[in-house]
Structure formats: C-alpha cells, structure tokens
Amino acid sequence: MSRLVRAAGSALLVVALLALIVPLGIHWSGATLFAAPEPSVSTPPWQLPPSTPAAQSGGLRSRAPQPSPSALSSLLGKTLVPDGAGSFAAHVVDAETGTVLYTNKAEEARTPASNMKLLTAAAALQALGPDSRFTTETLRTGPASVSIRGGGDVLLTAGESQPDKVMGHAGLATLAGRTVDALRAAGVKGKVTVAGDAGLFSGPALNPAVDPGDVEAGETAPVAPLALHSARLDPDVLTGPRPQDQTATVVKAFVAALNKEGASGKAGASGGALTFVAGGSAGTGTVLAGVESATVAEQVSWMLQHSDNFLTDVLGRMVAVKSGRPGSYTGGIAAVRSELDQLGLDTRGMVIADLSGLSAANRVSPAQFTALIRLMTTGSNAALRAALDGFPVAGLSGTLNARYGDASSKGGAGLVRAKTGTLNTVLSLSGYVVDADGRLLVFSFIGNGLTPGAAGNKAALDDSATVLAGCGCR
Structure with a gap:
C-alpha cells in the first residue's frame, strides 16, 4: 500500500x-x-x-x-x-x-x-486461474550441489508449511526435509552447495516508474520469483526497510533449514550427516522436492486486503510468463492490458x-x-x-x-x-x-x-x- x-x-x-x-x-x-x-x-x-x-x-x-x-x-x-x-x-x-x-x-x-x-x-x-498454485522446488544440479528454483511464490516462510495459511502455505523447513530425504536416498554424503534460481523473471528487478524514495521507504522491493514474507524482514511488520536481494535471503534461510535437517543423522540410504553451504550457481538438473503456494485466488485476496505492492508486481509478471511473454515489468504490464482487453474492458486512454x-x-x-x-x-x-x-x-x-x-x-x-x-x-x-x-x-x-x-x-x-x-x- x-x-x-x-x-x-x-x-x-x-x-x-x-x-x-x-x-x-x-x-x-x-x-x-x-x-x-x-x-x-x-x-x-x-x-x-x-x-x-x-x-x-x-x-x-x-x-x-x-x-x-x-x-x-x-x-x-x-x-x-x-x-x-x-x-x-x-x-x-x-x-x-x-x-x-x-x-x-x-x-x-x-x-x-x-x-x-x-x-x-x-x-x-x-x-x-483462481485455483492455480506456484511451486518452489529443489533440483540436484551436480553430485554435491542443489538449487532452489523460484516458481512465483513470494509468500514463503522459514518454518513448516501451513496448509491453512496464505502467507506460509509453503514453508522452507518442509522443503528442506523433503530435499534432505531425497539426497540421502540418492546416496549423497558430506558437504552440498546450495544456489538460488530466480531465472523465471527477467529484466530489471524494479520498475523505473516507481520513485526510488518509495523503495527506500519499504513500499516495495526488487522483485524475484521467490521471497520470504512478500519481501518483508518480518511477516508481522508491514513498514520499514525490506530485503533488497530476495533470492539470497531465501537461500540463507533455506541453508539454515537444510542444515537443521541434515545434522539429524537419521538413517537413510547413505546414513550420516549432511552439511550445506550457500554457493555454486543455478542450473538444470533432476527435481528433488517441491512445495506449493496458496491458490492464486487466495493470493489475490491477500494482495487486495493488504494492498501488497510487491505481491502485485510478482502476480503481474506471472501473468506475463503464463502468456509466453518475458517475466519482466514490461512483460507484466503488456500481459495485464491484454487480459483486460480480452475481458472486454474498454482500455482506451x-x-x-x-x-x-x-x-x-x-x-x-x-x-x-x-x-x-x-x-x-x-x-x-x-x-x-x-x-x-x-x-x-x-x-x-x-x-x-x-x-x-x-x-x-x-x-x-x-x-x-x-x-x-x-x-x-x-x-x-x-x-x-x-x-x-x-x-x-x-x-x-x-x-x-x-x-x-x-x-x-x-x-x-x-x-x-x-x-x-x-x-x-x-
């Protein structure tokens, strides 16, 4: 807002x-x-x-x-x-x-x-579509490397997934548990590097039409297809500074969740503890695990109730991706106008x-x-x-x-x-x-x-x- x-x-x-x-x-x-x-x-x-x-x-x-x-x-x-x-x-x-x-x-x-x-x-x-969801998933990109790939869910939280919530419907702790289980089942041991993949979106992370003062005041933040708390430091604090690198923020929280799971040493195909560090680069690979967001209808309701600028920009870019356009701010604007035209709304002027x-x-x-x-x-x-x-x-x-x-x-x-x-x-x-x-x-x-x-x-x-x-x- x-x-x-x-x-x-x-x-x-x-x-x-x-x-x-x-x-x-x-x-x-x-x-x-x-x-x-x-x-x-x-x-x-x-x-x-x-x-x-x-x-x-x-x-x-x-x-x-x-x-x-x-x-x-x-x-x-x-x-x-x-x-x-x-x-x-x-x-x-x-x-x-x-x-x-x-x-x-x-x-x-x-x-x-x-x-x-x-x-x-x-x-x-x-x-x-109102019932659609966005998936945040992990990929095994090398023998001892994984990436967390953003699919448009910026309402992630660090804890366990909460199916009855919009913010935190998908939790990094849940994704970490599933990822560690998959790595152990594949026989992975020792240190694993973790990278963030924000490749779904392209172009500048901020729309130049937005006053930089609004960014400094925390009205919005640089956009990425994955973020914690709709790019807030605390989900309950809706004012003040925001993280400026959403992907790095998610990776840091995800590595902490992975290490908590990996240190458990619970029995698996390989047994033993796994340790995780941020590093490497995103790439192609085999999907290990995923968590799904709240529905688009629920996210739209959240956006309107809280007048969430950051989430609005993300949803616009997701409309662009769905339409085959680049997931950029220009792609989002073009896609939104196109959808309005298809709905029969007179957009002249x-x-x-x-x-x-x-x-x-x-x-x-x-x-x-x-x-x-x-x-x-x-x-x-x-x-x-x-x-x-x-x-x-x-x-x-x-x-x-x-x-x-x-x-x-x-x-x-x-x-x-x-x-x-x-x-x-x-x-x-x-x-x-x-x-x-x-x-x-x-x-x-x-x-x-x-x-x-x-x-x-x-x-x-x-x-x-x-x-x-x-x-x-x-």
Whole structure:
C-alpha cells in the first residue's frame, strides 16, 4: 500500500467477523452476502448475516427499486467535496442494469494509486486461474550441489508449511526435509552447495516508474520469483526497510533449514550427516522436492486486503510468463492490458506505468473501474468472482479496518467493500455495496491534486460510500 496508514486490529475479532461477512457467492433473493456486523431492528433483511452460506445465482432481486439519480446527486454533492485543493471524479452504476446513477468527470483518466491492483487482480484470475498454485522446488544440479528454483511464490516462510495459511502455505523447513530425504536416498554424503534460481523473471528487478524514495521507504522491493514474507524482514511488520536481494535471503534461510535437517543423522540410504553451504550457481538438473503456494485466488485476496505492492508486481509478471511473454515489468504490464482487453474492458486512454499503483503516471478513469467491478460482481466470468473476497470491508478488514468509525460513516461499516488507494495528493476508493433497498451498486471515487494529509478527504470518500449503503434514494 502506498503510504497508507495501516492500523493493527484484533486478528481474532476480524476473523470472527469475516466469517459472517466475506462473500462465498452472490445471492439476490431476499438475503445477500453483504452483512452488517451488529444487526438491529431497523436493518433491512438483505443486510443481515445469512444463516447459511449464500448460493450463487444470477440476476438481482427484480423488485428492489433503483436509486434516483437526482436524489443521489444531491446527497453526493454534499459529501464528495475536497478538503482544500483538488477535485474528485466519481461514477456510481447499478450493477444489474448498468444504469449510470451518478457521474462527475467519470470518463477522465486519473491517477488511481492502489486501485490499480484491481486491474492486476482481474488479469491474474483470468490468466492464471483462481485455483492455480506456484511451486518452489529443489533440483540436484551436480553430485554435491542443489538449487532452489523460484516458481512465483513470494509468500514463503522459514518454518513448516501451513496448509491453512496464505502467507506460509509453503514453508522452507518442509522443503528442506523433503530435499534432505531425497539426497540421502540418492546416496549423497558430506558437504552440498546450495544456489538460488530466480531465472523465471527477467529484466530489471524494479520498475523505473516507481520513485526510488518509495523503495527506500519499504513500499516495495526488487522483485524475484521467490521471497520470504512478500519481501518483508518480518511477516508481522508491514513498514520499514525490506530485503533488497530476495533470492539470497531465501537461500540463507533455506541453508539454515537444510542444515537443521541434515545434522539429524537419521538413517537413510547413505546414513550420516549432511552439511550445506550457500554457493555454486543455478542450473538444470533432476527435481528433488517441491512445495506449493496458496491458490492464486487466495493470493489475490491477500494482495487486495493488504494492498501488497510487491505481491502485485510478482502476480503481474506471472501473468506475463503464463502468456509466453518475458517475466519482466514490461512483460507484466503488456500481459495485464491484454487480459483486460480480452475481458472486454474498454482500455482506451488507460495508462499502466506500474501494476501496483505506486507510480503517479498511471491513468484510469472511474468509469473503467466501475466497468471492471461490474464484471466481478455480476458478469459471467466465474474466475473474476474470486476477487470479491479480497475487497476490504469497511471498519472490519484490510486497509479499511480503521475507517468508518465516525458518526458520518459508521452506517457503512460492514457494508461497504472497496479497494483503497493513497499517494501524496491522491485518494481513491472503488468497490461495491448493497443499498438499503437491496440494490447492488458499484462505484469509483478518485481524488487528484488533493491537499496532502487533509483529513477531510478520506472522510469524503467514506461518507460518500456510506451514502450509497444507506440509500433508499427516491
């Protein structure tokens, strides 16, 4: 996330609440997946938590009235107002019919900050498939040498694999155990050198469109097809410096895990202890062992929830590799645009300078975002539906965890689901909500040229989305 303030909430509380509200499907007949955290007598039934998971079905509840554009315009005219300099562009659309309910500079291509991640999310789900996984594997490249080959999983951890986790679904300790077993079975003894193989990606590890200051601040890091903790020194610390050589960082942790396994001296085909040192070079060889990542759908959800710039760039490069392009930042940009074109999104006027949204040179209009979110919520492409789980929930999860607590926006808590975006003079919020009448609305608000740090700008976004959630606007 670009200079976005992250507030740490209670993990257990969030998990418990998300169990009620995170969508498993789309359901429009009487009760929807959009649930308020604390139901009250005045809460419409379709905004209450469903007693059972909603089934997927097509079409909106046909009797739900559509908001009046004039009434909605009057309300948003009072809330979507910049605090100081700059302006907001906005687009609000009825998801079922595509009817435009509110528009203000909606066709104007603007710097969207981290809303760019929605484009990468759609491309990754479309090209790679929601259920796909990336494999990190070891190869025996010589009589006493192995390499660890990156397959795109940058959510590795040093410990054992944790099948119920996204970060750490694949663990280096598990891979080390399997690798040592395979080496012993092959009769290998003594010292073994370990190299890292990041050859899946090519070209510069950093996109030159990203400000070096953002790299120094830890907003992102040089990209590789394998990394620990999405290139963080600590998985629980989401700010500050990052490792600058992901492959070396992984090799160091992997050698430590291998030596712990190798020193055990447990009986094998050859018996005895094995020792491992970093060194040598990657090459071709026989696969010894592997560990698999969380699914692409789970990684996309992680990316959107945490606004993870590094993971976004990696997923973009994986889309490039899948399409037969070089696994470079230019290949990723070209591949993402191609996938958007194949989805039927109008990309005219769109500028993709980087995939995560760190670059101020990106340009996307609010109308393009609402068109994409309509595809995710009501389109026929089932792969895109997986993105919905990743939209942060107002007041409860991800980058919206600490928002929607004010009197003017608390009505949107638990109901608004949207991707945030923040740069120095940019704020954005694009997502979806079921209004008080049971109508699904998609929206995109993008502020450019804003006064840096002005508190009223974020409030303007949240209050406007809350207007949509409470709308019985007729």
